[in-house]
Amino acid sequence: MPHGLPRKIRIAFILQVVMASLAIVVAFYVVAILFKYSFIQKTLQDEAQHYWQLHQASPVQPPPNTYNLRGYLVETGYSSLSLPAGLRELEPGFHDLEEDGQLVWVDRQQAGTLYLVFLRSQATRAALWFAVLPAMLALFAIYGATWFTYRSSQRLVSPVAWLARLVGRWDPRRPDVAELAPERLPADVQGEARQLAQALHALGERVQAHVSRERNFTRHASHELRTPLTVIRMASDVILSDDSLAPRVARGVQRIQRAGRDMEAVVDAFLILAREPDVAPQSEWFQVCEVVEQEVDNARLLLGDKPVKVEVDCQRQPMLFAPPRVLHVVLGNLLRNACHYTDRGQVRVVVDAAEVTISDSGIGMSQETLDNAFEPFYRGAPERPQGTGLGLSIVRRLCERFGWQVDLMSTPDRGTTARIHFGSGVGPAPGADVPA
Numbered sequence: 240m241p242h243g244l245p246r247k248i249r250i251a252f253i254l255q256v257v258m259a260s261l262a263i264v265v266a267f268y269v270v271a272i273l274f275k276y277s278f279i280q281k282t283l284q285d286e287a288q289h290y291w292q293l294h295q296a297s298p299v300q301p302p303p304n305t306y307n308l309r310g311y312l313v314e315t316g317y318s319s320l321s322l323p324a325g326l327r328e329l330e331p332g333f334h335d336l337e338e339d340g341q342l343v344w345v346d347r348q349q350a351g352t353l354y355l356v357f358l359r360s361q362a363t364r365a366a367l368w369f370a371v372l373p374a375m376l377a378l379f380a381i382y383g384a385t386w387f388t389y390r391s392s393q394r395l396v397s398p399v400a401w402l403a404r405l406v407g408r409w410d411p412r413r414p415d416v417a418e419l420a421p422e423r424l425p426a427d428v429q430g431e432a433r434q435l436a437q438a439l440h441a442l443g444e445r446v447q448a449h450v451s452r453e454r455n456f457t458r459h460a461s462h463e464l465r466t467p468l469t470v471i472r473m474a475s476d477v478i479l480s481d482d483s484l485a486p487r488v489a490r491g492v493q494r495i496q497r498a499g500r501d502m503e504a505v506v507d508a509f510l511i512l513a514r515e516p517d518v519a520p521q522s523e524w525f526q527v528c529e530v531v532e533q534e535v536d537n538a539r540l541l542l543g544d545k546p547v548k549v550e551v552d553c554q555r556q557p558m559l560f561a562p563p564r565v566l567h568v569v570l571g572n573l574l575r576n577a578c579h580y581t582d583r584g585q586v587r588v589v590v591d592a593a594e595v596t597i598s599d600s601g602i603g604m605s606q607e608t609l610d611n612a613f614e615p616f617y618r619g620a621p622e623r624p625q626g627t628g629l630g631l632s633i634v635r636r637l638c639e640r641f642g643w644q645v646d647l648m649s650t651p652d653r654g655t656t657a658r659i660h661f662g663s664g665v666g667p668a669p670g671a672d673v674p675a
Contacts, residue, residue, distance in 0.1 A: 416443030
């Protein structure tokens with residue numbers, strides 16, 4: 240977890256230490272400058288004032304001469320040749336003689352001119368002891384407090400980080416929730432972290448139970464739904480084998496057969512959608528045009544007496560590797576929609592090398608209806624009794640499951656065009672070597 244909570248806390252403390260260090264370094268520099276040019280200047284000025292007071296009481300009072308301070312007095316009317324060369328041309332005030340390493344205060348009175356010299360090295364040493372050293376001690380104190388706080392914070396967030404790493408290693412399809420069982424949690428996982436682990440453990444168990452129920456339901460539903468459909472198909476075959484059957488009855492039984500096959504295709508499609516995405520369904524190579532012809536025959540029965548003509552144009556003869564009943568469901572839903580919403584004109588199905596296009600001259604769809612057409616239970620024309628609003632939603636889910644692309648284009652009162660693009664699942668035409 241490259242951007243986990245421990246790393247963020249570590250970065251925050253590092254930034255805190257860096258900012259504190261920069262602030263104290265700047266403070267070092269400012270304090271040193273102030274000490275050198277403010278404190279020393281004020282000290283020399285006070286020394287000069289004190290000397291003149293002593294000089295007024297006793298004119299023979301010699302200038303200051305200590306370890307840190309040198310004093311020179313040039314009485315009024317006397318030559319300044321007795322001064323060091325660097326001091327002779329200085330005007331009254333404070334001077335920083337960098338070349339000579341001296342800080343000089345020149346104070347001129349009626350009795351004469353006083354020169355007080357403070358060595359720069361002494362000023363630097365004083366600044367170190369009285370300003371920089373305390374600041375360094377403060378910096379080390381900040382470092383120590385920051386390190387102690389960081390270690391304490393690290394101990395506090397370590398259980399949460401451990402929990403995040405554990406959950407991050409889970410396989411989403413088969414999470415090992417037993418690792419979060421209360422008896423398997425480390426002793427240092429306490430408080431809110433333990434509550435979170437227990438909540439995840441309970442949630443994981445519920446999800447596993449739900450998945451197990453869904454898997455069992457899918458297995459049982461597959462068996463229970465296929466059994467009556469098989470009985471219907473076999474019974475209709477037996478009825479149709481009677482040569483004395485009336486034509487009207489025979490047509491009705493044939494419709495029952497087709498409805499049974501459609502129901503089997505829908506059951507297969509729903510079971511495919513209910514499976515895990517990594518569970519590959521049983522697929523085979525089949526002719527796309529054959530499926531189109533079968534679904535078009537079923538669609539013609541839906542038209543009844545409508546003045547609508549259904550045409551098929553197989554410009555190519557592609558083969559597709561997929562469950563055939565899935566394509567039956569996809570084409571069946573699209574053709575039923577085209578027939579339901581077309582009152583006159585035609586429905587045309589074109590099969591190309593890698594796609595099937597279904598165009599109609601029906602009522603069409605507005606842009607709002609087109610944007611929501613694939614939403615479950617959405618119906619663009621609720622005044623029409625056909626449909627539940629699930630057909631196009633199922634079509635999209637099935638196409639996404641097999642890597643197909645389905646698109647809708649429509650203009651109100653001019654019709655709708657649905658296109659299914661199969662992509663890489665299309666195989667060679669009949670007569671060529673079909674992949675195994």
